[in-house]
Amino acid sequence: MSHWYLINRLLLALPTLLGAVTITFVLLRVVPGDPIAMMTGPGATEADIAQLRAHYGLDQSIVDQFIIYLGQLFTGDFGTSISLRQDVGELIAGRLPVTVELVVIAMCIAVGFALILALKGVYWRDRWPERLIDSFIGVIVAIPDFLWALSLILILGVAIPVMPIFGRMDLTISFDSWTNFYLIESLLRGRFEVTRSVLYHMVLPAVSLALPLMAITARVLKSCLNAEMNREYITLARTRGFGRLRIIYREALRNALVPATALSGVQFTFLIGGTVLVERIFGYPGIGNMAIDAVINRDLPLIQGLVLTFAVLFILVNLFIDICITLIDPRLRYA
Amino acid sequence: MTKILAVRDLHLAMRTGEKLVPVLRGINLNLPQGEVHGLVGESGAGKTMLGRVILDILPPNAVVTAGHVDCATTGSQIKSGGRIFSNRGRSGISLIPQDPMTSLNPVKKIGKQMVEILQLAHTGPPRALQERAEALLAEVRIKKPKEVLKQYPHHLSGGMRQRVLIAMAFSSEPGIIIADEPTTALDVSVQRRVLRLIRDLQKERNTTILFITHDLGVVAKLCDKVSLMHSGMILEQGLVSEVFHSPSHPYTRSLLNAIPRYDQPREKLAPVAEDLQSQLIDEARKYDQQRQV
Amino acid sequence: MPDGRPDLPLTYRILHEPRAVFGLIVLALMLLAAVFAPWLSPHDPLEQDLLSSFLPPSWQANGDPFFLLGTDNLGRDIVSRLIYGARTALIVALVAAALAALLGTVLGMLAGFYGGKTDMLISRAVDIWMSFPAVLLSIVLVAVIGAGLHAVIIAIVIIDWTRFCRVIRAETMVQKERDYVASAVTIGLPRVRILFQEIFPNLIPLLIVLLTLEMGIAIVVETILSFVGLSVASDTPTWGNLIQEGRQYIHQVPWLLGLPVACVVLTVLGLNALGDGIKEVIDPETRQ
Ligand SMILES: Nc1ncnc2c1ncn2[C@@H]1O[C@H](COP(=O)(O)OP(=O)(O)O)[C@@H](O)[C@H]1O
Ligand SMILES: [Mg+2]
Numbered sequence: 001m002s003h004w005y006l007i008n009r010l011l012l013a014l015p016t017l018l019g020a021v022t023i024t025f026v027l028l029r030v031v032p033g034d035p036i037a038m039m040t041g042p043g044a045t046e047a048d049i050a051q052l053r054a055h056y057g058l059d060q061s062i063v064d065q066f067i068i069y070l071g072q073l074f075t076g077d078f079g080t081s082i083s084l085r086q087d088v089g090e091l092i093a094g095r096l097p098v099t100v101e102l103v104v105i106a107m108c109i110a111v112g113f114a115l116i117l118a119l120k121g122v123y124w125r126d127r128w129p130e131r132l133i134d135s136f137i138g139v140i141v142a143i144p145d146f147l148w149a150l151s152l153i154l155i156l157g158v159a160i161p162v163m164p165i166f167g168r169m170d171l172t173i174s175f176d177s178w179t180n181f182y183l184i185e186s187l188l189r190g191r192f193e194v195t196r197s198v199l200y201h202m203v204l205p206a207v208s209l210a211l212p213l214m215a216i217t218a219r220v221l222k223s224c225l226n227a228e229m230n231r232e233y234i235t236l237a238r239t240r241g242f243g244r245l246r247i248i249y250r251e252a253l254r255n256a257l258v259p260a261t262a263l264s265g266v267q268f269t270f271l272i273g274g275t276v277l278v279e280r281i282f283g284y285p286g287i288g289n290m291a292i293d294a295v296i297n298r299d300l301p302l303i304q305g306l307v308l309t310f311a312v313l314f315i316l317v318n319l320f321i322d323i324c325i326t327l328i329d330p331r332l333r334y335a
Numbered sequence: 336m337t338k339i340l341a342v343r344d345l346h347l348a349m350r351t352g353e354k355l356v357p358v359l360r361g362i363n364l365n366l367p368q369g370e371v372h373g374l375v376g377e378s379g380a381g382k383t384m385l386g387r388v389i390l391d392i393l394p395p396n397a398v399v400t401a402g403h404v405d406c407a408t409t410g411s412q413i414k415s416g417g418r419i420f421s422n423r424g425r426s427g428i429s430l431i432p433q434d435p436m437t438s439l440n441p442v443k444k445i446g447k448q449m450v451e452i453l454q455l456a457h458t459g460p461p462r463a464l465q466e467r468a469e470a471l472l473a474e475v476r477i478k479k480p481k482e483v484l485k486q487y488p489h490h491l492s493g494g495m496r497q498r499v500l501i502a503m504a505f506s507s508e509p510g511i512i513i514a515d516e517p518t519t520a521l522d523v524s525v526q527r528r529v530l531r532l533i534r535d536l537q538k539e540r541n542t543t544i545l546f547i548t549h550d551l552g553v554v555a556k557l558c559d560k561v562s563l564m565h566s567g568m569i570l571e572q573g574l575v576s577e578v579f580h581s582p583s584h585p586y587t588r589s590l591l592n593a594i595p596r597y598d599q600p601r602e603k604l605a606p607v608a609e610d611l612q613s614q615l616i617d618e619a620r621k622y623d624q625q626r627q628v
Numbered sequence: 629m630p631d632g633r634p635d636l637p638l639t640y641r642i643l644h645e646p647r648a649v650f651g652l653i654v655l656a657l658m659l660l661a662a663v664f665a666p667w668l669s670p671h672d673p674l675e676q677d678l679l680s681s682f683l684p685p686s687w688q689a690n691g692d693p694f695f696l697l698g699t700d701n702l703g704r705d706i707v708s709r710l711i712y713g714a715r716t717a718l719i720v721a722l723v724a725a726a727l728a729a730l731l732g733t734v735l736g737m738l739a740g741f742y743g744g745k746t747d748m749l750i751s752r753a754v755d756i757w758m759s760f761p762a763v764l765l766s767i768v769l770v771a772v773i774g775a776g777l778h779a780v781i782i783a784i785v786i787i788d789w790t791r792f793c794r795v796i797r798a799e800t801m802v803q804k805e806r807d808y809v810a811s812a813v814t815i816g817l818p819r820v821r822i823l824f825q826e827i828f829p830n831l832i833p834l835l836i837v838l839l840t841l842e843m844g845i846a847i848v849v850e851t852i853l854s855f856v857g858l859s860v861a862s863d864t865p866t867w868g869n870l871i872q873e874g875r876q877y878i879h880q881v882p883w884l885l886g887l888p889v890a891c892v893v894l895t896v897l898g899l900n901a902l903g904d905g906i907k908e909v910i911d912p913e914t915r916q
Contacts, residue, residue: 241425
């Protein structure tokens with residue numbers, strides 16, 4: 001694999017990004033609601049409204065607005081949020097690290113447990129532990145992250161109140177972050193009480209996000225592993241006297257990961273979509289939570305910026321998955 | 336001559352749904368040390384299943400219903416109900432598979448796969464095992480063994496992969512090798528070279544081989560004895576020279592008549608007349624009924 | 629085992645598949661609640677009584693036997709709101725799933741049957757569609773269309789037709805190769821008739837499975853949009869609105885959140901089980 005491959009992939013992603021920007025731009029300009037009216041309230045005069053409208057560039061034609069917007073994007077200017085009256089780029093930069101940390105932890109949880117479930121399921125093939133694992137996966141798959149979040153709040157937040165259910169960390173701790181990546185930054189600065197509190201608050205939202213992804217990935221990986229176990233090279237490994245555990249882990253697993261990663265890749269992007277609701281439910285101050293407020297307030301520049309951010313996240317996750325597959329499968333490396 | 340492999344009255348059945356479908360019906364086989372024994376029969380005859388019983392790698396739905404297999408080089412006995420097969424005994428037997436394209440692990444380098452096999456029987460620094468692997472590849476007449484060790488299976492041609500698999504099969508110095516149609520998947524020109532390689536390696540080490548094939552021409556050149564199989568039964572068994580000269584079973588006769596020349600490898604057995612075919616299947620069915628009574 | 633008896637009629641086998649039966653029971657309960665809501669509810673779901681707000685379930689201390697499962701922040705009866713919520717959920721589920729199925733099935737059948745350019749166009753559209761995050765898309769869509777049940781339904785149809793389209797396209801391609809299609813072609817039946825009269829009946833079992841699963845998804849989406857405040861007006865009794873209120877008062881009245889969540893979870897599990905059960909009966913080989 002060369003860096004040319006990476007550059008190529010990133011260039012291919014540009015049209016997708018432009019598409020996402022264009023579609024949301026057009027979609028949002030046909031919205032009936034008037035963001036300026038919402039912002040000013042009933043007491044404003046015509047002149048006030050007109051002035052604000054001009055200030056946000058809303059008095060020009062859609063095409064002109066779009067060209068201006070694209071031009072600003074290229075200079076790194078995402079515009080000014082109407083409802084929060086702050087620079088959109090700064091707003092998102094402040095919230096993005098929150099979501100990124102949550103998403104990364106959730107993905108690690110999902111992948112880790114999916115591996116355990118799939119490997120155990122294949123090891124106990126056709127015996128009761130496998131059937132138990134299958135039904136467990138079946139129930140978890142059926143329930144979306146939104147409902148997991150609410151159920152976990154009820155069970156671990158209220159019925160047995162052991163977990164915090166609101167916010168990113170204890171409000172009694174003061175932590176001036178420079179980067180907003182609390183987890184990493186607190187570790188580096190040796191503020192372990194912050195790390196603990198952040199992790200503690202992250203458990204329920206991350207698990208809610210992780211559960212559906214975990215179940216689907218486990219199911220896909222398990223069926224790929226089972227398919228792999230019927231292959232000829234596995235039979236040969238058996239004739240040599242390698243044990244079942246070793247055959248699953250050291251012969252079949254890596255081969256099964258190739259199709260399993262490709263098949264469950266899109267689910268990883270669903271997890272990112274899931275942050276919108278899960279962050280809302282847990283009052284988690286990430287970009288997902290922010291997106292809902294932006295939509296409710298019809299804050300066009302902010303929505304626009306957030307959609308662009310989500311699109312970039314999706315593209316990066318897809319790219320990461322592609323790279324993983326290439327690293328796992330030597331047959332793809334020199335293609 | 337020491338007896339290496341003894342198969343006695345072996346019956347095997349596969350469980351499909353509720354039913355047990357017989358696959359092997361009273362197989363008897365004796366292989367002394369150094370013998371190359373051809374096992375011939377059309378596809379579905381049960382050749383592969385017989386090999387898998389001997390290797391103790393039956394699929395989970397297969398059941399040995401009667402008889403047993405004794406193997407001297409592994410010290411194992413396989414029979415209905417139980418089997419004794421220590422992992423260390425495995426080095427006494429190995430398999431040369433039919434399809435070299437799917438028989439190597441695609442995500443591991445050849446060197447790694449060979450070293451892992453060598454580690455089962457030898458202890459030693461990785462360097463020494465690496466050198467041993469290199470020597471083995473040289474023995475199967477691979478030109479640049481050092482480079483091949485660093486390659487992945489998909490870099491190699493079918494013939495090369497089969498050589499690697501042959502090297503792997505011989506690497507543990509097994510007393511007996513099951514070769515399950517080792518050349519069927521290869522090009523005709525490659526087939527001949529691979530056969531010669533197997534024969535030479537066998538001669539040098541005096542290895543016992545159960546050679547499964549469709550090809551009577553190969554049997555004539557390579558084997559000492561031959562068994563002809565149909566519907567899980569051995570119809571005729573004997574020295575190659577005798578069976579080829581004066582076949583006693585009509586099935587053998589019809590097969591031999593269909594061979595134009597011994598030295599031309601064939602992809603498949605010639606079709607046997609339909610009435611003979613159905614007669615053989617009838618016999619198998621009668622055999623099952625008698626056993627049940 | 630029922631799947632070992634392909635000779636028995638389909639309804640019989642479905643009624644002997646435990647998962648399908650569980651799903652049918654859940655569906656029947658919902659139907660009952662939805663149709664007979666005015667008679668089943670002990671109270672008007674909108675009737676406020678600020679003097680008796682936040683009442684706990686009747687069997688607890690301070691509970692009022694008059695309000696079986698207690699009241700919400702405005703003193704509205706929770707039982708009644710749950711029952712009327714089932715009505716909303718079922719309407720959304722049926723209408724949205726049916727419309728998404730209609731759109732997706734027609735496009736999927738065309739793509740699978742005609743192939744070529746038609747297929748390329750439709751499949752491309754599906755790919756692009758599916759690369760958008762569903763939750764975000766639905767929120768933006770509802771923001772564009774405006775809040776309300778119709779907006780929720782339109783959003784679900786716009787997003788979820790792809791689920792039908794993909795599966796139906798693949799199945800149409802399989803069916804197209806079957807003998808009965810070849811013989812219909814040799815008699816000279818027009819292609820459109822072959823597609824809708826010969827192939828379509830064979831797609832129905834699969835379609836039922838997809839519809840069942842889609843109903844579950846539609847109920848969740850409605851709940852989500854109510855929760856976010858983009859569905860019907862917030863005093864209308866929907867499970868999502870109840871959940872939204874419940875989340876606010878979670879420490880005072882946890883059952884206000886727990887009861888509607890339980891309703892949604894049970895419904896979704898039931899519909900999933902029904903879909904899986906039917907799928908298993910129709911086609912035992914597709915079992916994971
Ligand atoms: N996994 C299986 N389940 C049931 N029957 C099988 C299975 N594998 C093979 N058989 C049956 O066993 C018989 C022998 O197969 P096999 O040993 O592969 O034949 P050969 O190698 O001579 O072509 C065949 O009739 C086949 O139908
Ligand atoms: Mg075979």
